Amino acid sequence: MASGSGCGKLILCGEHAVVYGHPALAIGVQRTTTVDLQPVEGPTSVHSAQGVDEQLIRAVHGVISPTGWRVQLTSDIPMGRGMGSSAALSVALVRAYACATHTMLTTEQTHEQALAVETLFHGTPSGIDNAVAALGGLVHFRRTDTGPVWTSLPCPALTVVVLDSGTAGNTRELVGGVRERHPENTPILNAIGALTPQIQAALTDLDRLGPLLYNNHQLLGELGVSTPALDSLVHFAMDAGATGAKLAGAGGGGVVLAVTHSPDQLVARAVHAGIDAFCTPIATGAA
Ligand code: MEV
Numbered sequence: 001m002a003s004g005s006g007c008g009k010l011i012l013c014g015e016h017a018v019v020y021g022h023p024a025l026a027i028g029v030q031r032t033t034t035v036d037l038q039p040v041e042g043p044t045s046v047h048s049a050q051g052v053d054e055q056l057i058r059a060v061h062g063v064i065s066p067t068g069w070r071v072q073l074t075s076d077i078p079m080g081r082g083m084g085s086s087a088a089l090s091v092a093l094v095r096a097y098a099c100a101t102h103t104m105l106t107t108e109q110t111h112e113q114a115l116a117v118e119t120l121f122h123g124t125p126s127g128i129d130n131a132v133a134a135l136g137g138l139v140h141f142r143r144t145d146t147g148p149v150w151t152s153l154p155c156p157a158l159t160v161v162v163l164d165s166g167t168a169g170n171t172r173e174l175v176g177g178v179r180e181r182h183p184e185n186t187p188i189l190n191a192i193g194a195l196t197p198q199i200q201a202a203l204t205d206l207d208r209l210g211p212l213l214y215n216n217h218q219l220l221g222e223l224g225v226s227t228p229a230l231d232s233l234v235h236f237a238m239d240a241g242a243t244g245a246k247l248a249g250a251g252g253g254g255v256v257l258a259v260t261h262s263p264d265q266l267v268a269r270a271v272h273a274g275i276d277a278f279c280t281p282i283a284t285g286a287a
Helices: 054-061 085-100 107-122 128-135 171-180 186-201 206-223 228-239 263-272
Strands: 002-013 024-043 045-048 067-075 138-144 147-153 159-164 244-248 255-259 276-281
Touching: 002 085, 002 128, 002 186, 002 206, 002 244, 002 255, 024 085, 024 128, 024 159, 024 186, 024 276, 045 054, 054 085, 054 107, 067 085, 085 107, 085 128, 107 128, 107 171, 128 138, 128 147, 159 228, 159 263, 186 206, 206 228, 206 244, 206 255, 228 244, 228 255, 228 263, 263 276
Parallel strands: 045 067
Antiparallel strands: 002 024, 024 067, 024 138, 138 147, 159 255, 159 276, 244 255
């Protein structure tokens, strides 16, 4: 048996702007996708408790030989919620197959191969989701003319509360919508990009960090990627004591992240109000 995994992610700041070359910060979370490969006679088959669809089969076949493997996927990353489920799957597939074929991959090679698979899901991703799925921890990411540049930063002791809207956003469509409104939306993208260094400098001070995250959420709203459900989760979190909150990921559905001095209390209040919520520290990655 050969295995590989990739972790889920949350974008702290810079989603969408990152597609246009602005810097972004993302964290690995304590949710993982694992791929187990078992050699078998005959065609490769795919198994997952979350169901197997055409897109998943294409992703598997983008990495793994069409014959000779039983592919078992296990994941606790909610799908389509902006938590990097497809990037974690892509990284897990690449790592598992490298393990099965006794191939050593650098992080760059893992990223490159996983990005090709991710393209099947999302069209033209910036690569930030794959970088975090492969590295975990706190990642600074920027797309440049010569390729993506990512840096693993020292992890602050930050616990983030995740509130799930229960609906999925379509990353490909949302990124496409922002592109249709480009270049008119350039000032909003520039303002989001300018927040990243400020947020990076405020990571250990929740009273400074929260308002900056909320500012990022408002700009994402102006960009047209928030929804009334996401706005109401943000306000719920802030009314319940969060210093700030924002949608995380492409938007259109998915999750909101919140920072607070009392994460367990916020989760309890959200669950009491019928919201699917949990908290996560920054997870340092999966292999
Ligand atoms: C999706 O997790 C993040 C986006 O910025 C798209 C991308 O960077 O590929 C919306």
